[in-house]
Amino acid sequence: MHNYRFYRRITWGLLFVSVIILNGCATKHKKDGPPDYYVDETKIPNAVPKVEPLSRIGNQASYVVFGQRYYVMRSSKHYEEQGIASWYGTQFHTHHTSNGERYNMLAMTAAHKTLPLPTYIEVTNLINHRQIIVKVNDRGPFEANRLIDLSYVAAKKLGMLGHGTAKVNIKAIDPVEYYKHATHQASNRHERYHRPLPLPHHEKSYAPAASVYFQVGAFHNKSHAEHLKKRLVAMFSVPVQINLSHSLYHVKIGPIKSNTAAAQINKKLKTIGLNGKRETQTIIAANASLYEKADADEEVVNVAKSKKSADADSFDIT
Numbered sequence: 001m002h003n004y005r006f007y008r009r010i011t012w013g014l015l016f017v018s019v020i021i022l023n024g025c026a027t028k029h030k031k032d033g034p035p036d037y038y039v040d041e042t043k044i045p046n047a048v049p050k051v052e053p054l055s056r057i058g059n060q061a062s063y064v065v066f067g068q069r070y071y072v073m074r075s076s077k078h079y080e081e082q083g084i085a086s087w088y089g090t091q092f093h094t095h096h097t098s099n100g101e102r103y104n105m106l107a108m109t110a111a112h113k114t115l116p117l118p119t120y121i122e123v124t125n126l127i128n129h130r131q132i133i134v135k136v137n138d139r140g141p142f143e144a145n146r147l148i149d150l151s152y153v154a155a156k157k158l159g160m161l162g163h164g165t166a167k168v169n170i171k172a173i174d175p176v177e178y179y180k181h182a183t184h185q186a187s188n189r190h191e192r193y194h195r196p197l198p199l200p201h202h203e204k205s206y207a208p209a210a211s212v213y214f215q216v217g218a219f220h221n222k223s224h225a226e227h228l229k230k231r232l233v234a235m236f237s238v239p240v241q242i243n244l245s246h247s248l249y250h251v252k253i254g255p256i257k258s259n260t261a262a263a264q265i266n267k268k269l270k271t272i273g274l275n276g277k278r279e280t281q282t283i284i285a286a287n288a289s290l291y292e293k294a295d296a297d298e299e300v301v302n303v304a305k306s307k308k309s310a311d312a313d314s315f316d317i318t
Contacts, residue, residue, distance in 0.1 A: 055099035083147025087155030111138035211255030225249035
């Protein structure tokens with residue numbers, strides 16, 4: 001009876017060891033790689049650095065893997081290093097990372113042996129100079145001479161899938177400073193796009209407005225000009241005006257505020273047999289006389305051209 005129990009224990013023990021070995025071999029020989037479907041990496045944005053507390057797990061003072069002890073950094077401040085980057089994909093997809101999150105090969109994340117979790121870093125491919133931002137939420141890689149493991153999509157954005165590895169520079173990002181810099185850049189862009197054109201110091205400050213107009217007719221007879229204006233007012237929602245210059249009544253559509261609207265109006269004019277001559281005018285109140293003279297000179301040239309080839313310019317001069 002005692003012998004039976006002894007042999008039964010031996011049998012169960014051997015079976016348990018066999019399962020462990022088989023599982024270990026399966027894990028060891030399972031190949032990592034990309035997904036079996038196309039991923040457009042340009043649609044996936046960089047990780048956005050933000051202030052986060054340290055993960056409750058994954059930040060122990062030190063840990064041992066394959067007999068090697070690694071000491072976790074207390075802070076990532078001023079950290080920058082160059083080395084070899086690799087990547088990991090389907091084999092670990094949806095597995096838990098070292099900070100407890102699920103690994104997503106389509107997210108901008110990375111693994112590092114000693115950086116605090118999480119840490120946001122800027123990664124630069126030193127061969128093609130592409131740059132990305134990733135969130136470090138895992139430990140690794142534990143192969144010799146490897147500095148960082150990138151997610152599949154991060155590696156694809158960095159242009160290193162074909163070779164499998166790349167020499168990179170990695171630099172820790174301070175989320176507070178990153179936010180300040182991003183806010184400052186956005187403010188500068190807004191100011192640049194809305195800033196008035198510079199004037200000499202002795203001139204008055206003003207905000208110039210550039211608008212598009214279409215001149216669709218020039219008449220000696222005012223009633224003809226008014227008839228055309230009435231047609232155009234019924235067709236378009238933008239202003240139509242008549243300007244008298246050099247004994248001619250000029251019918252103009254405008255101001256038109258966008259190129260898209262201008263293109264649509266021009267197309268509609270052509271469908272009714274009118275070919276509007278496009279003009280861009282900058283109206284500046286402080287120096288109107290200078291611009292009025294320039295516009296008047298240009299108008300004389302335009303009218304002279306229209307007299308030579310009225311059909312070509314589609315100006316009706318009576």
